[in-house]
Every structure is written in C-alpha cells, then in structure tokens.
Amino acid sequence: MKCLVIFGLIVAIFASIAGYGYLVFTDLTRPLPRPAFKDDTYWGPGDGKNYKPDTKIYDFVVDVPKAEIQDLRQQLNRTLRLTEPLEGIAFEYGFNTNALAQFVEYWRDKYLTKWNQRQDYLNSLKQYKTEIQGLNIHFIHERVSEEVAEKKHVYPLLLLHGWPGSVREFYDFIPMLVKDQNISDYAFDVVAPSLVGYGWSDAATRVGFNAAEMATVMRNLMLRLGHKKFFVQGGDWGSIIGSNLATLYPENVLGYHSNMCVLNTPLSILKGIYTHYYPEKVLRSRMFYDHHVGIWEKYQDLLIESGYFHIQATKPDTIGAALDSSPVALAAYILEKFQTCTSPSLKQDFGAIVTIFGLEAVLDNLMIYYLNNAATTAARFYAENTSKTYRDLQLDRVQTDVPMGCCRFRFDLPSASEWQLKDKFTNIKHNMYFQHGSHFAAMEMPSMLFNDFNEFVKKIGLHTE
C-alpha cells in the first residue's frame, strides 16, 4: 500500500514538472501579435516640435572635393608601421598586414589616381535625397524605361544593403532588374537607399534607432516615392530590415526576398539543433544538408568571426572613433570581412578579394564609408539592435503572411530551414539552396541572385498566365 502511494507521488511530481515544462515551452514558442508601431517618430536633430517635413525629392550626385582626395592620399602615404604577421600565418589572426600594405598602396597609387572615373561610375545610377522623419535619406532610384514597361509587369523594389556593405553592392544587380531580359515577365523600379547612419544618409542623433525604426523610415521613403506596394530584397541587415517591413507593414509589401534568412527565436534554435541531428527528417534533399548540419562547427566559426559584432554592439563609439580616424584602420577592419566572406578554400588566400570581388568594387565600397565618416554611426546600429528595447519587440515571433522567398548561398552565415522559417513566415513561396557563394551575394553572383529573385516573384503568381 505504501509502495503505491510512493509510486503515485513520484508520477505526480514528474507529471507536474512535465506540465510546467509544457507551459513554459508554449509560452516561449507561440506566435506573438503584431505590435503597434509609431510610424512618424521624429529622428532629426533637436526635439522636432516645430518640424515641418520637407517632402521634396532632390537630385544627388557624388561630388567629392579634390582636397578631400588629396588629404586621403596624404594619409595613405604616412609610413605604415604595421606589425609583421606571425610565421606561417596568413589570415588566421585577422587581416594580414602584408596584404593590407599592398591594398593601401593600390588604393593610394592606382585607385585614387582614377578617382574621377570611379566617381563617374558611382554616379552612373541616378541618385536622390529626401527627408523622412527628420533624416535626409540618400537613395538610388532607377526606373524601368518606357519600352521595357510595355513588355514587362513592372513593380517597385526596395533593395537594402547591410554592414560593411553599401549601395555599391547593387551596381551589377540593379541594371539587371530594370532592363528587358528573357528570364521573366517582370522588371523593377529599383529604390536602393543608404541605410540611416550609412553612406550618404543622415544618422540618428538620439538613442533608439533600431531595425524596426529603420524599416519604418524605409517604408515611408517608398510611400514618399509613390510606391504604396513594393517588393523588398536584402541580405545582412537588409534582410532583417526587410523581415521587419513584412512584419510591421504587411499591407505595403508584395513580397520579401532574403539571401540571409535567419530566425532567432527559441523554437527556431531548437529546430536547428534537431535538424543537425536528423536532417533527413527535415530537409527534402541531401543537397541541403551542408547548409544546416555541422551546427556546432558553424557556431564555432560564428564565434571566431563575430568579435566585430560584439564590440560594435557594446562599444560602437570606441571602435567608431578608431575607424573614423584612420583610413588604414577602416581598410583593415572592413577588408577582413570581404576576405572571410569568400569561401573556406579561399579564406587564407592572398588573391581571394581580387578573385571574388575585384579591387575596384571593394575600394568603392570602402570609400563610401570613408567619405561619409560612417564607421561610428554604422556601428551604433548594432548597439540599438541588441538593446532591450529592440529585443522586447520580439519581432521574430510575430507572424506575417507576406509572400516570402529565401535563397541560401553556401558559405554565408548559417541560415534557417523552411521548417524553421514557416513559424514566422506563413506564406513561403520560394526556397532555394546554392552550393556556391557567400555573404555578399549581389556583388559576387548578381546573376544568380537575379534569377532567384525572379523565380520568387513568379511563384507569387501576381499575374496568372
């Protein structure tokens, strides 16, 4: 009789633990309602009490005073006192200083000498500025020609870059999007802004400008341009901002395409671990396994590559001061990411950047940070997005039925599988895996990204044949 009581007691204890565990689990994983979000917060200087929005759209041209280029050349001409790499070391300890010296030399003696050509190239896409919520936003706006508009279904597309990228990433991608081609029946009016705090856009001067605020500004930018419904495409921060757009402003987003699909919820993390152990139960093809299996090695790699994230999220003004004060500092820090975002076989290769990206493209991108003194304001975005305010929004747990498309380049940051994504994105139309490519997809493989984006748009079925 006593044994029965003890037995019953033990069962009761386990059952209550299990029950409580279930309650905690569902609380951590259930979808959350869409939060209300103020879409007209003033972000300009001062308190904005007498703020009258200037809704004009101004032409913008990159026009750097000669004196600035001269000064940069002078700074690059200081005797470098870089420390020799350790014996036998290439890029395992960070950006190799011998490689850095070569880049600095090229930058100074070859690149800057033809700066006018580079500037003309940057101006080959039409650019503008307009004021949104107190901030001047710079953007490229390339429209489809009348001829093309007659042959294609034309939609607006918001293209969002990340860090350490810029609008420069899209210079091979945009021409594909606006022209006539025989891949699809679609063409796009492309709006590619510099993010707030990046490139030629203003930076916020108050605490709190996070990825939800960024999404709001970008949506308001599109509305300003008369685009009430539009597509969004992005990688890196661009992907996260795009996700927030699809979440907070689903009525404006026709479709959201990402080349860095991540989802940081407790459930997604659990599913990711499960996928690592049982890929055959989750993934439709063996070709997808490499993207999701080996999760512990992937996290280890992430730990090795995320020092910049950690310092920018906690001490952006410190690292910003260092990078804004020295073009060589900026070069080392940013080039390191281009070096590592090639492929595992090229990471230690001194020719990686030249092979995958080309020197001009990478230096164009570097110039955009340098000329706009953007290192600090760009870094602050990390602090804002890891703040309690932003985390409390829990946007990754809010569902959206905006059509979603995901492509995963092989060597990019670890991505989420469809099984993970569908807890947030209830209307996934397109799901792609590439066996090549890395983080800077638009720069490295614009054609593949273009094809994939069109595949996604087709699958939404806006026009039945």
Added chain:
Amino acid sequence: MPSAASTTVRILIGGLTLLVAVGYKNYRDLGAPGKRPNLDNNEYWGPQLKGAYQENKAIRPYDISVAPELIADLKTQLERPLKVHDPLEGIGFEYGFNSNELKKVVKYWRDDYLPNWSKREEFLKKFQHFQTEIQGLKIHFIHAKPTNAKGKKVVPLLLMHGWPGTVREFYDFIPLLTKGSDKSEYVFEVIAPSLPGYGWSQGASRPGMGVAQVAVIMRNLMLRLGFDKFLIQGGDWGSIIGSNLASLFPENTVGYHSNMCNNNSPMGHLRMLLSSIIPSFYIDSQYAQYYGGIGKIFITLLEEFGYAHIQATKPDTIGAALTHNPVGLAAYILEKFSTWTNPAYKNLKDGGLTKYFTYDQLLDNIMIYYVTNSITTSVRLYSESMGKAQQDLNVDSVPVKAPVACARFAHEIFHVPDSVLANKFPNLIQSTHYPDGGHFPAFQVPEQLYADFVSFVQKALKSN
C-alpha cells in the same frame, strides 16, 4: 504488496543512489590536482635564424628615449581635424568612449602633454631601465633596488602589468616597495618587466606564446638576474601569468599576490556555478556585495568583453586598426581606464577619467604603446592564451603550493570567492576586500595595495 510498483520504486531509488555516487566521484576527480605540463624552458620565440640560436645573456641598460621625429609626426596627426561623431543625446560612456571627452584628451595631448614631452620622458626614466635577451626576445624591465635597506630584509619581487597597462602603472607603487616603511620588516628589489610584446619588450615572431610560455620567459628573466626565489605580484594578465608561474615553478615561488584572483579549472567553474545557486554556502555574507556570481559574470562578459572577443579572434585586424592611429588608440585604451576603474563611470559624460588619474598619467601609458608600436603584439596575447592549445596544457588544474594572497578592490570587473579558489590556491593565507579601487589598484590606490602586499609578505615569509 503490488510487486510492479515496489520494483519500480526500488529501481528509482537504486538509480538515484548510483547517480549520486557517480556524481560524487566525478566531483572528487574534478577537484584532483592536475598534472604539471611539460614545457620547453628554452623555447625560441624570435625571428627565424639561419643557424643555431646563440642567446645573448648580457644585461644592458636601456635608453627609452623617443626619436624626435616620432613626436613631431604624432603632433601633426593630432593637429588634424578630429573625425568623430557627437555622442547620442544624453549619453555618457554607455556606447563606449564619449567623443566630447576624446576631444578634450586629444587637445590636452597635443597642446599640453606633447610640448612638455621631454619632462615626461625624464619622468619615465626615473627608474633604471634594462634589456636582456631571453629565448630570442629582447625583454625590457625596470630594476628598482631598495633605497633604504637598513634593518630590513630584502626580497626580490617580480611585478607584472596587464592589458592595456604598462610598467607606468607602477610608478607610484615601486617607490613604496623600495623605500620600505614601519609597516614591514621587508623591503623589495623590484623587477618590473614589460611583458613580451608590450612596451619595450619584443613580441614573439611565431605563434604559440600564451600565458604559460610567457611565465617561462619571466621566470628565466628572474634566474638571469640571479633571483632563484622571488615574490610575484600582478593584476590582469600579470595576475594570470603570475598564477601560471607559481603553478609551473613552485621551487622559485616564495609567494603570489594578486588583485585579480581567478580559478579557471573545471572545479573552479563548477564551484562558481554552485556559488551562484547557493551563495550562502560559498560566500561570507559580510562580503556578499563583492560577488555577483555567474549571472554577473555572464552579463559582464556580454557588455564589457567585446574587445577581448575581437582580440582573441582577430588580433591582427584590430592591431592594424590601432597602429599609428593615436586618436583611435587613445579611445580604445582609455575606455578601459574609465569602465574598469568603476563600471558606474559609464553613466558619466567624462567617464570619470580624472577622478583618480591625471591626463599626464593616462597619456604616459598610451605613449608607451604608441612609441613602441606594440598594440598588435600586445593583443595577440589574447588569441594565444584563449585557444585550444593553451587550454590543453591545463595549467589551471595545477594547484599553487606557495602562500597566496587575494586582494579584492570593489570595482574590479568581477570577483571570485575564496571557496571557489580553494582547489587552485590551497595555501590562501590572506584574503582582503576594499570598498574602493578597481582594476588598476597599483595605479589608482598604490598605498592601499602596498599595505595589503606587505601584510601578505609578513605572513608568507613568517610561515617559511
């Protein structure tokens, strides 16, 4: 009696007993002293040679004078318009080094400090500087002999700085150690080296020089100078290297005094976890506010260790960024003198930098990094010491036999209680707590550190 239920109960009880027994055995094993690893006491760290290595054992006075061209170039750089952004509205040091304070520092550096450089250089020379070659590296050190040894016993002391410090931290501490006082019958012959890769000490040319290997170099330095048995004092990396030295070379260690005691052995980690769950078991309630437990450590790691993360993984990137970048270097290093002196200073617009330090003191320290161009080699210590190779040595599990003292200054980054240190420092004879002071006590409150140190020495040497 229903047999199914009773069998189940028996199985459950039996299983629980087994679990406890296994757990207890593992716990005991976890705390067992580790094996001292084999290290090459003559490992060569210099540049590749064509022939065999011939160590030059000469000990030479070292001239720390700085070439005037370097000062002139520095001044030119500091005269450039500062390319910093205004801090976000209402922000002090919460986002890192406040640029308004940085402007003040740069202005002082350019307009007051540099024009006065010859005086600063003279001040830095107030101690005797030397260099000698150890295992392929030119090691710099200050050698300060007792100024008043009358009636006192002289004990050699190895004094080690950390990052982002230098020997400059000890300029007010050393005179207290060498002058002696009626607080102590001991007076000290101080050897204060620049760590390899820091200041005027050469950095390694090959990978692998972590804290254990630096401990070997430092011990060889003391042997070179004729000191077979010596005391060790250190904070930051100085404390960790000291702990390694005391673990690896008990025969040379008279006593080990640290202002940043830690226990990185598996047992240490386990006890740290337990002390967070049941603090009353592990922590003296009188000092409870000093110990935030594993929660505080975790938050501190997240909020304050971005620099360590990048230095441990990409030292050459951040090193290159700070090389020849005086404004960047100042922001990066001085941020630590603010936050690590007192984390509450993050809320201050000026970071509280001048509450305890003068700009001259702080800039002396920065200048040593700048003129020796050692920032890259200094941060490599992080990657070398935090990798798998160093962990595999498991010096953390080798207990320190010598007498040990742990001085805890309230605003240090985090503290580890005595009970958690037990298996690493079985001979912990002094444990103190101070309601003020932070990460740099020799720099900030040298008198307090001195009093604590001599109190320890008294106990340590009496027990011998």
